Amino acid sequence: MLVAGLLAGTAAARSGGTAKPIIFPILGAAHYTDDFGAPRPGGPHQGIDIVAAKKSFALAAEAGKVEFWTTSASAGCMLYLYGASGTTYYYIHLNNDLTRGNDNRGKCVAGTAYAPGLKDGAKVAAGQPVGFVGDSGDADGVHAHLHFEVHPGGGKAADGYPYLQAAQHLLFAAPKGKPFTLELDGTVMKPAALTLQLKVSTVHAWPMGQRQTRLRRPLLLNVPNTAIVQSTNGSSTRKTTLLSARQGQTVKVWTMPATASLKTERGDDLALAAALVLLKQP
Numbered sequence: 001m002l003v004a005g006l007l008a009g010t011a012a013a014r015s016g017g018t019a020k021p022i023i024f025p026i027l028g029a030a031h032y033t034d035d036f037g038a039p040r041p042g043g044p045h046q047g048i049d050i051v052a053a054k055k056s057f058a059l060a061a062e063a064g065k066v067e068f069w070t071t072s073a074s075a076g077c078m079l080y081l082y083g084a085s086g087t088t089y090y091y092i093h094l095n096n097d098l099t100r101g102n103d104n105r106g107k108c109v110a111g112t113a114y115a116p117g118l119k120d121g122a123k124v125a126a127g128q129p130v131g132f133v134g135d136s137g138d139a140d141g142v143h144a145h146l147h148f149e150v151h152p153g154g155g156k157a158a159d160g161y162p163y164l165q166a167a168q169h170l171l172f173a174a175p176k177g178k179p180f181t182l183e184l185d186g187t188v189m190k191p192a193a194l195t196l197q198l199k200v201s202t203v204h205a206w207p208m209g210q211r212q213t214r215l216r217r218p219l220l221l222n223v224p225n226t227a228i229v230q231s232t233n234g235s236s237t238r239k240t241t242l243l244s245a246r247q248g249q250t251v252k253v254w255t256m257p258a259t260a261s262l263k264t265e266r267g268d269d270l271a272l273a274a275a276l277v278l279l280k281q282p
């Protein structure tokens with residue numbers, strides 16, 4: 001928390017002290033380093049290259065308005081997000097493949113490069129899927145990645161690294177108001193009578209079918225009286241209470257059906273409630 005706070009402070013400082021954390025612009029596992037300003041053939045690198053699985057969702061870093069940009073040979077399929085804060089974000093090298101391979105047969109259109117149904121000029125909510133990670137433009141044949149630029153005040157590019165370090169990662173992405181439930185796997189961090197803090201390693205979001213693995217994500221859940229808490233050793237299962245849980249114990253949780261909102265997508269403290277907690281005995 002302290003590190004995140006310090007990094008958020010750095011991002012805020014760089015953008016004049018008004019910035020709140022952005023939504024991390026990709027759903028799921030992603031890797032990046034601070035390659036802003038790195039020497040490149042066309043001049044210093046203006047963005048951060050975020051490597052992720054091809055066709056991962058690219059998410060709106062904040063609420064705003066999108067513009068499609070489809071005519072740049074180097075950027076390929078590109079999107080501008082004009083954020084409500086005044087910051088503009090560039091999403092470059094979005095997907096242009098129709099198959100799992102590098103076929104380059106897709107166009108810079110909704111459903112291929114941009115999120116299905118998304119229209120040029122549309123208003124988007126923070127965290128809304130706006131596109132798919134790919135390798136269009138001069139990233140063709142290179143590992144799929146999102147070249148992400150941050151332009152505070154719509155001016156020249158700033159180093160996006162502190163923004164990404166402070167960014168909030170979504171557990172899932174769904175239209176606001178859509179019913180969902182999550183299947184979470186992880187370990188117990190801190191059990192209490194009516195709450196459970198766990199370290200999430202895997203999240204499965206239904207009915208979207210989204211899956212994220214290898215997370216190390218703390219999450220504080222409500223565990224109402226109506227929740228079922230069970231202990232299992234693989235062959236038999238019995239009822240128990242949360243207070244029997246031990247730190248580090250493997251746990252699976254199904255959340256109560258809820259509706260998608262930024263709070264539930266981010267997994268804010270106590271925004272999600274458990275319906276079933278399954279504590280696993282070694």
Ligand SMILES: [Zn+2]
Binds near residue numbers: 045048049148
């Ligand atoms: Zn780049």
